[in-house]
Every structure is written in structure tokens, then in C-alpha cells.
Amino acid sequence: MKALRLGVYCDPINPAPSTFKSSPIFMDARKNNLACIRAQQSKTKDVPIITTSSNVSVIEELKSKDWEIGVLKDEIAATQGIRIRRRPPTAPPLHYVGPLELLLQNEGNSPRNILEEIVWNKDVEVTQMKERYPLFSLKEALNSAPPSRDFVGALKASYLRTGVPGLIAEVKKASPSRGVLREDFHPVEVAKAYEKGGAACLSVLTDSKYFQGGFENLEAIRNAGVKCPLLCKEFIVDAWQLYYGRAKGADAVLLIAGVLPDLDMKYMLKICKMIGLTALVEVHDENEMDRMLAIDGIELIGINNRNLETFEVDISNTKKLLEGERGEKIRQKDIIVVGESGLFTPADIAYVQEAGVKAILVGESIVKQKDPTQGIIELFGKDISA
Numbered sequence: 533m534k535a536l537r538l539g540v541y542c543d544p545i546n547p548a549p550s551t552f553k554s555s556p557i558f559m560d561a562r563k564n565n566l567a568c569i570r571a572q573q574s575k576t577k578d579v580p581i582i583t584t585s586s587n588v589s590v591i592e593e594l595k596s597k598d599w600e601i602g603v604l605k606d607e608i609a610a611t612q613g614i615r616i617r618r619r620p621p622t623a624p625p626l627h628y629v630g631p632l633e634l635l636l637q638n639e640g641n642s643p644r645n646i647l648e649e650i651v652w653n654k655d656v657e658v659t660q661m662k663e664r665y666p667l668f669s670l671k672e673a674l675n676s677a678p679p680s681r682d683f684v685g686a687l688k689a690s691y692l693r694t695g696v697p698g699l700i701a702e703v704k705k706a707s708p709s710r711g712v713l714r715e716d717f718h719p720v721e722v723a724k725a726y727e728k729g730g731a732a733c734l735s736v737l738t739d740s741k742y743f744q745g746g747f748e749n750l751e752a753i754r755n756a757g758v759k760c761p762l763l764c765k766e767f768i769v770d771a772w773q774l775y776y777g778r779a780k781g782a783d784a785v786l787l788i789a790g791v792l793p794d795l796d797m798k799y800m801l802k803i804c805k806m807i808g809l810t811a812l813v814e815v816h817d818e819n820e821m822d823r824m825l826a827i828d829g830i831e832l833i834g835i836n837n838r839n840l841e842t843f844e845v846d847i848s849n850t851k852k853l854l855e856g857e858r859g860e861k862i863r864q865k866d867i868i869v870v871g872e873s874g875l876f877t878p879a880d881i882a883y884v885q886e887a888g889v890k891a892i893l894v895g896e897s898i899v900k901q902k903d904p905t906q907g908i909i910e911l912f913g914k915d916i917s918a
């Protein structure tokens with residue numbers, strides 16, 4: 533019988549040279565190491581595993597380093613004006629023997645706001661999911677996944693056809709700020725009603741804890757023959773999620789600038805390109821917009837009118853971020869801007885269109901309507917399906 537010696541596995545997508553110790557690639561590699569070790573352990577029950585004391589100490593050391601790197605990463609993010617800390621809501625690992633000041637500084641921490649809470653939970657969730665579906669298995673699934681659809685192309689075509697911003701209609705049962713929006717929620721029915729109403733693309737919430745969504749909704753909508761390109765509306769904290777989303781039928785994915793520091797954002801964008809996902813990069817304030825305008829290769833930027841830390845909604849945010857030099861730069865770079873959240877009336881649409889958006893992302897105002905197709909007619913004040 534062949535014995536398996538547990539070792540330190542390399543990140544299957546990006547072997548990380550030791551010189552990149554602080555890069556997101558390296559950090560992902562570390563997380564994947566642990567996930568791979570656990571996955572291999574569970575897959576090889578019939579094979580004797582040599583767990584030497586050095587294996588155990590390698591795992592403990594990796595856990596401690598993971599935690600420590602997380603703390604340092606937050607410090608780097610803070611220098612970019614990012615307020616969301618990426619540490620999971622756990623104390624340092626049990627056997628942590630690192631610097632005392634890091635321990636004291638991070639004791640008894642609780643999330644500062646809802647976005648931070650969501651992100652911390654997501655980190656834990658993704659770590660568990662990775663053990664069930666390791667990256668190598670997802671990569672196999674991607675080989676047989678249907679080709680992705682042209683998300684940006686669909687928005688542009690819709691804008692040209694209708695003269696109003698292309699609609700990304702959101703399939704969302706509930707949200708932390710609004711509670712349950714649609715009691716009798718059938719994602720496929722809602723998706724079909726949106727498509728019938730002239731939506732260019734659909735956004736499908738996949739977070740279950742806070743939005744009562746799920747990847748099964750994304751999959752079901754894709755399998756039901758809906759033709760609109762699909763945005764996987766998720767809180768992306770790890771490149772693994774990009775592979776998972778694509779494997780479940782996503783054509784696009786949301787990357788939140790308030791959560792991802794520049795280096796992570798560039799890394800995620802690269803992987804999106806590699807696996808055929810369009811990235812909708814979301815910003816909420818001037819600092820985030822400026823950071824994203826300094827990154828090359830972004831073709832779609834969403835301006836969220838909702839502050840995800842306080843839930844405050846103000847549609848003049850879209851206008852504010854498109855004024856002056858920023859607007860000029862966006863036009864030069866040929867970026868399509870999406871106005872997101874808090875849009876309810878034809879006057880709201882006209883307001884953000886006047887500000888310069890060519891697409892809008894709308895959930896509440898249409899998902900709440902008994903007939904979401906009719907909801908779209910009321911939102912635009914006209915039928916945009918023809």
C-alpha cells in the first residue's frame with residue numbers, strides 16, 4: 533500500500549516564489565496549503581497517513597503565520613484608506629507564540645460594521661468550502677463549463693437599442709438593510725420575468741447568511757435557459773470564489789474596492805480575465821474611485837449609492853463621483869459606469885443617466901413588485917423590452 537506523506541502543497545494556480553511573501557498570491561497559497569492538506573486527508577482515508585510531529589508543527593506554524601499575515605495585511609489596506617479589516621472574527625490560533633503586542637492588539641475584537649461582519653463570516657465560509665471543493669476539482673469543472681456570455685457587450689447593446697441605461701436586474705430575496713423583499717421567492721420565475729421585461733443582464737445574490745441567496749439559484753437560472761449574462765453577487769475575499777462562481781455558471785463577478793486592497797484587486801482582475809469572468813468593480817467614495825482609476829484593465833465600474841457600512845442611500849453619490857476630472861478620466865479610459873442601489877423612478881434613472889451612467893443595477897424596486905416585468909416598465913416609465 534502506498535503511504536502519503538503530507539507536505540506543504542503549492543497553490544495549484546500560482547506557485548508562489550518565496551520573494552512574494554507578502555503578496556496576495558502567497559497568502560492564497562498558504563490558505564490553499566491548509567485546505568489541500570485537509571482535503572487530501574479526507575480523501576485518503578484508506579491510505580495510512582504519516583503524521584509526524586513535524587507535520588503537525590508545520591500546520592500549527594502555517595496557522596499562526598496565516599493569522600499574523602492577516603494582521604499585517606490589514607495594516608497595508610489601512611494605508612490605502614480601506615476601513616474594512618480582513619481578519620476573521622477569531623482570536624489568534626490556539627498555539628500562537630508570536631509577538632505579544634499583536635496578541636493584545638487583536639484580543640476580543642468584534643466587527644465594526646455590517647460589511648466587516650459579512651467579510652469576516654465570508655472568510656470562514658470560504659475556508660470551509662475550499663475543503664469540500666478544492667481548487668483542482670473546480671478547475672476540472674471549468675473545463676466543461678459553458679463559455680461565458682458577454683456581460684459588457686449586453687449592457688452596451690441595450691443602451692444603444694433603448695437609449696436608456698442597460699438594466700442589470702437583481703434577483704434578491706432579502707438584504708440586511710431591507711429585510712425580506714419578496715416572501716414567495718422563486719428565483720427562476722423572477723429571472724424570467726426580468727428577461728421578458730428587457731433586462732440586459734441579471735445579478736444573482738449568492739450569499740445565504742445575509743441575503744438568503746445561494747449558488748443553487750445561479751445554477752438554476754443558468755440551467756433554465758435564461759439568456760441574459762449573469763453577475764454572481766458575492767462578497768469576494770479569495771480567488772477560489774472566482775473559480776467557484778464560474779463553475780456555477782457566472783459570467784461576471786462583483787469586486788468591492790472597499791474590501792480588496794489594490795494588490796488583491798489586481799490579482800482578482802487577472803484571474804477573472806484568465807477564466808473568462810467580467811469584473812464589476814464597485815466603489816462608493818472618491819478615494820475608492822481614484823484607487824480604481826489608477827489600475828489598468830478595468831472596463832466596468834459600479835458606483836454604489838448605498839454605503840455598505842451604514843446602509844445610508846444617496847443617489848447623488850453617483851453624480852458626485854462622475855464630476856470633473858474623474859468623469860474625464862473615465863471617458864478617456866472608455867469605462868462603462870453602472871449606477872447602483874436606491875433607484876426607484878424614471879426621474880432617478882434620468883438623474884443618473886444625466887450624470888453619465890450607461891447601466892444601472894436595480895433590486896428592491898423591481899423585485900418587490902408582484903409582476904417584476906411590470907416593475908421594469910414602472911421603473912423606466914416605458915416598455916424597454918421591444
Ligand SMILES: O=P(O)(O)OC[C@@H](O)[C@@H](O)c1c[nH]c2ccccc12
Pocket residue numbers: 702704765814836872873874875893894895896897
Ligand atoms: O436593491 P437596490 O437598492 O436596488 O440595490 C441593488 C444593488 O445595488 C445592491 O443590492 C448592492 C450593490 N452592491 C452590493 C454589494 C453587496 C450586496 C448588495 C449590493
